[in-house]
Amino acid sequence: MRAAFIFHLITLFRYPSRLLVVLVLGLAISEPALAANNRCNEPIFGVAGIRIDQRAENASKARDMGIRNAAERAFAIVLDRLLPNAEGQAQFMAAHDLDNFSDFTHIVEENNLEQRYIATLDFCFDAARLRQAMIAARLQWSELQSPPILVVPVWKGPDGARAWYRDNKWLAGWWDAVASYSGLLALRQLDRNLINERQFRGEDLADANSVKLAAAASLVKAEQIMVVMAALDYDGSKPVITITARLFDKNGQLLTDILSGDQMVLTNLDQDGFDEMRRKIIAKMDSSWHMANLIDGAVADYLTVFMPVSSVNDWAMRLTALNEVAVVQSYDILSLDTKGGQVVLRLVGSREALGNALAAHKLELVDDDGRLLIKAKPENS
Numbered sequence: 001m002r003a004a005f006i007f008h009l010i011t012l013f014r015y016p017s018r019l020l021v022v023l024v025l026g027l028a029i030s031e032p033a034l035a036a037n038n039r040c041n042e043p044i045f046g047v048a049g050i051r052i053d054q055r056a057e058n059a060s061k062a063r064d065m066g067i068r069n070a071a072e073r074a075f076a077i078v079l080d081r082l083l084p085n086a087e088g089q090a091q092f093m094a095a096h097d098l099d100n101f102s103d104f105t106h107i108v109e110e111n112n113l114e115q116r117y118i119a120t121l122d123f124c125f126d127a128a129r130l131r132q133a134m135i136a137a138r139l140q141w142s143e144l145q146s147p148p149i150l151v152v153p154v155w156k157g158p159d160g161a162r163a164w165y166r167d168n169k170w171l172a173g174w175w176d177a178v179a180s181y182s183g184l185l186a187l188r189q190l191d192r193n194l195i196n197e198r199q200f201r202g203e204d205l206a207d208a209n210s211v212k213l214a215a216a217a218s219l220v221k222a223e224q225i226m227v228v229m230a231a232l233d234y235d236g237s238k239p240v241i242t243i244t245a246r247l248f249d250k251n252g253q254l255l256t257d258i259l260s261g262d263q264m265v266l267t268n269l270d271q272d273g274f275d276e277m278r279r280k281i282i283a284k285m286d287s288s289w290h291m292a293n294l295i296d297g298a299v300a301d302y303l304t305v306f307m308p309v310s311s312v313n314d315w316a317m318r319l320t321a322l323n324e325v326a327v328v329q330s331y332d333i334l335s336l337d338t339k340g341g342q343v344v345l346r347l348v349g350s351r352e353a354l355g356n357a358l359a360a361h362k363l364e365l366v367d368d369d370g371r372l373l374i375k376a377k378p379e380n381s
Contacts, residue, residue: 040124047074062117074123135297150222161202210252308340321361
């Protein structure tokens, strides 16, 4: 499912109501960035490129063991993507076998040796069966992917700011973190090449130059930019590294300080400290996204909306969108005429989650003098 991005900021950020409005703007996505199995009807429920190198007493056993281990890894990735906490993931895995949800396995490449099986596989799990099982287990989950977010790491030291130095632990770690990330955030980075290094200098990125940030976002078709900077200073001979993470819109305008009220400081240059900081920043983003888009099949609410249309094709497109929005469990059409239709939605999530999902289909939920409308987003939004 294609997605739109909005933070659940009530507990994480300082000015929630203002930021919720700001972050809703410009949410349509051109294409999903998730490195999942594109052969799946719903890529969120797929995992691509699981590698196997399994040894056993014979080729057949090595193949069976390797494929099973790979399927377990893929299933764990999908559950980690959908379920917001480790407790829920462990609970679900303990009570269910992945075979109950397997859709298909695609062999990208394989090599059968006498006592060894080497392969790369894609896995796809059945979305409908997984949803029903999570509802039966009374679990909350999220499956909406965010819009593309460009991650811009910067290192700032006494000798200036850098954004491309390959041997820097802070910068290199972010490249690895984005490459290995498999959650709902569509994280992107600029290609490391000479053209980009000359166009996007460390000093400009450290200063959050809006022109440069906008150009970088346009280059990778990102809707937002996250600048994560590590600034090195010294307290006597002791290094002090201050970590900041700021979110900008695609025009380079500041949206929020992700770490507001939770400043992070390191007093050494070891890799473990940098890794922990990266995990905390990504976890904050992940958590806020999940909280804003939770689906809970055990708790339903009903919402009556009017969908204005100008043609039969418009009406068909609106219904298609509703069918693809997971937070809408079902709907009933109350009335229909040449101007549109009155529909009752059965929601299994918040209105914010509904708004996010609709934005992915270039639609919006608006209050028109007390009447809720689902209508097309303005072209310039």
